[in-house]
Amino acid sequence: MTRCPDAQTPRYTEDMPLLAIRSAPLELNALIAGLGDRGGADGAVVTFLGLVRNHNAGRRVQYLEYEAFEPLALKTFARIAGELQERWPGARLALHHRIGRLEVGEASVAIAVASAHRAEAYAACRYVIERVKQIAPIWKREFFEGGDVWIEGATADPDDTRARAEAERAACA
Amino acid sequence: MRVTVRLFARLRDIAGAAELTRDIAQGATIGSVWRQLAGEYPELGRYERSISSAVNADYARMDQVLSEGDEVAFLPPVSGG
Numbered sequence: 001m002t003r004c005p006d007a008q009t010p011r012y013t014e015d016m017p018l019l020a021i022r023s024a025p026l027e028l029n030a031l032i033a034g035l036g037d038r039g040g041a042d043g044a045v046v047t048f049l050g051l052v053r054n055h056n057a058g059r060r061v062q063y064l065e066y067e068a069f070e071p072l073a074l075k076t077f078a079r080i081a082g083e084l085q086e087r088w089p090g091a092r093l094a095l096h097h098r099i100g101r102l103e104v105g106e107a108s109v110a111i112a113v114a115s116a117h118r119a120e121a122y123a124a125c126r127y128v129i130e131r132v133k134q135i136a137p138i139w140k141r142e143f144f145e146g147g148d149v150w151i152e153g154a155t156a157d158p159d160d161t162r163a164r165a166e167a168e169r170a171a172c173a
Numbered sequence: 174m175r176v177t178v179r180l181f182a183r184l185r186d187i188a189g190a191a192e193l194t195r196d197i198a199q200g201a202t203i204g205s206v207w208r209q210l211a212g213e214y215p216e217l218g219r220y221e222r223s224i225s226s227a228v229n230a231d232y233a234r235m236d237q238v239l240s241e242g243d244e245v246a247f248l249p250p251v252s253g254g
Contacts, residue, residue: 050254069181071230097253109254129254138253139182150183151252156225158232
């Protein structure tokens with residue numbers, strides 16, 4: 001198969017912020033490009049893509065619909081970026097979450113963390129997805145064979161120190 | 174005074190509206206708006222202990238006192254990622 005990288009590889013542009021809610025498909029390369037290279041001081045970029053799985057709780061999933069309370073979600077992403085700075089100084093975050101209808105196999109969330117060393121990049125990336133699941137005002141509705149259901153996970157409370165400690169434990173496990 | 178109420182996900186389905194306006198008394202809290210809504214839509218009652226709330230797109234506690242024109246949001250347990 002011949003591919004033309006110039007035509008197919010999306011490029012980072014100024015209008016793609018590091019923290020975003022998007023209805024368009026997520027592009028991990030754009031997040032990585034957005035982090036920049038800090039003049040060569042980075043030693044690692046760790047990325048995470050969350051995908052729509054074809055099964056959940058014994059149900060055959062057909063597709064998901066995501067919605068967000070966008071202004072609060074963006075503030076929450078900024079808060080998570082701030083927590084990252086406190087815990088892993090120097091690590092940098094790009095985080096995009098998608099909304100709307102997503103088919104099986106599509107990415108719902110994309111995370112990229114750059115840092116000087118791999119250990120903090122891995123830990124920080126894991127921390128971010130745990131915190132997104134805990135406190136970002138985003139919901140998914142699952143459409144499966146025979147019905148649909150809103151998925152309800154954590155009660156969002158950004159000031160809950162126990163939840164934050166749990167996320168740190170998962171990150172450093 | 175008057176506030177706007179925003180509902181998300183299942184809460185919106187229960188109320189049949191993403192946005193409502195409600196007249197509230199001076200000194201009313203987020204919690205009192207919630208109880209008023211739960212009175213109108215009894216199915217909301219089961220979210221009593223699991224909702225989060227926000228005022229003007231910032232997380233807020235249920236005992237926060239509201240002001241004229243505030244936008245109050247009620248959020249069921251989240252499921253992003």
